[in-house]
Amino acid sequence: MRRKLAAGNWKMNGTTTALSELDALQDAARGAAEVLICPPATLVAAASAQSGKVAIGGQDCHSAASGAHTGDVSAQMLKDAGATYVILGHSERRADHSESDALVAYKTQAAWAVGLTAIVCVGETLDEREGGKTLDVVGRQLAASLPDDVTGANTVIAYEPVWAIGTGKVPTTDQIAEVHSFMRSTLIQRFGNDTAQAIRLLYGGSVKASNATEIFAVADVDGALVGGASITASDFAPIVAALNG
Ligand SMILES: O=C[C@H](O)COP(=O)(O)O
Secondary structure (H helix, E strand, C coil): CCCCEEEEECCCCCCHHHHHHHHHCCCHHHCCCEEEEECCHHHHHHHHHCCCCCEEEECCCCCCCCCCCCCCCCHHHHHHCCCCEEEECCHHHHHHCCCCHHHHHHHHHHHHHCCCEEEEEECCCHHHHHCCCHHHHHHHHHHHHCCCCCCCCCEEEEECCHHHCCCCCCCCHHHHHHHHHHHHHHHHHHHCHHHHHHCEEEEECCCCHHHHHHHHCCCCCCEEEECHHHCCHHHHHHHHHHHHC
16 A cells, blocks of 8 residues: 655745744644645754654755765765655756766666655656657656665656646646556556555645645655645645545
8 A cells, every 4th residue: 555645845945943833833734644744954953853753855866876976965865864855857957957867777776876755856847748749758757767676665756747837737637647657557567466456646836725725636646746835834734634535
């Protein structure tokens, strides 16, 4: 049985005052669903120190364990700061930093090497969707971004259509169902049924309290990766509540 996951990605938002949101999430985090917040790297240690029932994650890590990589953060550093998850291959990283599927796979291995769970993001652009290429793109990203040793414990996959991120545009539930079903069957083909059925598949892109229940009712949606609506507990807690049903 897959444990539902409500993951919040604060992106490049938040200073120390934002950590009070973690206190306000404690009640929401008492339900069956796991609650995760991924703050900016500067806040991971402080967030971990007061996270209570909320898990803490990073938003990226370098593929190397250490070395001359100015400005980067290693998986070990995130782990040392108290993180248990790291988001990898987010479309904003792929676009802003030209991250390839191969690099995402190396980063995933770096995360696994220190015991972090990788949340690997995939998703098509608007052009790709309108060109009928969604499943090709997602299939290619899954094939090349995931190393071979995937398990239900070390990996979560987030389907985030690029055109739905921060736009208020959300795919239809049929569109989400099509991609999630495709992802599950792709994982079954590559990793076998037991492993594939253990991997949580999140939907991300303009999730908010008003659409969460409908999205979480879609087969093979095991939770959400939420951006804008995760920054305050007053927005995020109702999404967690919807996931808990
Ligand atoms: O990582 C989160 C996603 O990019 C979704 O962001 P959003 O909820 O602001 O659309």
